[in-house]
Amino acid sequence: MSFDVICFDCDSTLSRVEGIDELARRVDLFEQVAALTNAAMNGDLALEAVYGERLALIKPDQAAIDWLADLYIREMVEGVSDTIKTLQDNGKLIHIISGGLRQAILPLAALLGIAEDQVHAVDLLLDENGDYLDFARHSPLAVSGGKARICRRLRMHHSSLAMVGDGKTDLEAKLAGAYMIGFGGVVKRPLVQEQADVFVSDASLAAILPYVL
Template sequence: MSFEVVCFDCDSTLSRVEGIDELARRGGLFEEVAALTNAAMNGELALEAVYGHRLDLIKPDKAAIDWLADLYIAEMVEGVAETVKTLLDNGKQIHIISGGLRQAILPLAALLGIAEDHVHAVDVLFDDAGHYVDFARQSPLAVSGGKARVCRRLRMHHASLVMIGDGKTDLEAKQAGAYMIGFGGVVARALVQEQADVFVADSSLTAILPHVL
């Protein structure tokens, strides 16, 4: 199959880390926060039940976000740069659709050649001193069903769209008529294996290329 638009999740898909969990680890809150993340990604809790709670616990300041941006790049999944370059060379429009923190994802996107306005994620709000104030609570990506909403918007302008990711929120893209490829190279979730249109267990992201070109 061939798709006009190729959308990637970020955490555990483009990068090996779960960003909010890593911010929690940095602040000594890893076990508490990671349990909430996992429950949401496995479909046991609604995303909105954990999203604000996790950030209220961590309160990531601007320095923490910059640290996470570097970590995303350092922990890039095998084959990401090659995969994105191949897709761009084939005229595909690439988007990142993530429930992660947008300012931390933008440097990774820039490195890969993905346009800033093609990065859909949740903005963090800081005060003038760089301290955490809040997150963009109106963002569709901080609640369940948000990835479907973003995919619906994109599909208004494009006939065919594929979403690649590891979690329950990525499966939501199917509600918007998107094709969904489950990527298990970092975390293989039973729910995604069962419900994705295709599931790729390879550790390299290049394994998705035959399914999208």
Template sequence: MSFEVICFDCDSTLSRVEGIDELARRNGLFEQVAALTDAAMNGELALEDVYANRLDLIKPDKAAIDWLAKLYIAEMVEGVSETIKTLQANNKLIHIISGGLRQAILPLAEQLGIPEEYVHAVDVLFDEDGNYHDFARHSPLAVSGGKARICRRLRMHHSSLVMIGDGKTDLEAKLAGAYMIGFGGVVRRPLVEEQADSYVVDASLAAILPLVL
């Protein structure tokens, strides 16, 4: 199969970490927040039931977001750079579609040569001192079904699209007519393994290449 647009989740797909959980760990709130993240990714809770909740607990300031941006890059999944380079060499359009925090994901995208306007994630809002103020509550990616909305938007301009990710929210891309590849190289989730169109368990992201080219 060959796709015009290749979309990647970020957390546990491009990078080994779950960003919001790591921000929580930094604040001594890891267990509380990770349980909420996991419940959402496994489809036990709706994303909107945990999103505001987690950020209200953590209140990540600008310094925390900069710290997370560096962690995303340091913990990049094996094979990510070569995978993206190969896709770019084959003239594929690459987007990141993530329920994560956009300012933390942008430096990783930049390192991979993915333009800022192809990064779909949730903006964090700070006050003038760089303290946490809020997040973009209108963002489709802070609620269930958001990834399907972004994929639908992309499919208006492109014929074929694939979504690669590890969680329940990535499966939603199928509702927009996208092909969905589950990536189990970091976390294996039975629901995703069962419902994805294809599933890879290799530790390297390069395992998806034969499925998309």
């Protein structure tokens, strides 16, 4: 199959880490926050039930976002750079669709040659001192069904779209007519293995290429 647009989740797909969980680890709240993240990614809780609660516990500031941006790049999944370049060389439009924090994802996107307007994630709101205020509560990506909404927007301009990701929120892209490739190279979630159109377990993201070219 061939697709005009290939969309990628970020956490546990482009990078080995779950960003908000790592921000929690940084302030000794990992177990509490990771339990909420896993509940949402496994489909046990709605994303909106945990999103604000996690950030209210962590209160990430500018220094934390800069730290996470570096971590995303250091922990890039095997094969990411080559996979993205191969897709771009074949004329594919690449988007990142993530429930993560946009400011932390943008440096990784820039490294991969993905334009800022092709990065869909949740904006963090900071004050003039760089301290945490809130997050963009209107963002569709902070609630269940948000990835389907972004995919529907993209499909208004492109006939065929694939979504690559590891969690329940990535499966939602199927509601927008996307072909969903479950990536289990970092974490294998039974729900995704069952419901994805295809599931790859390889540690390298390059394992998706036969399904999108």
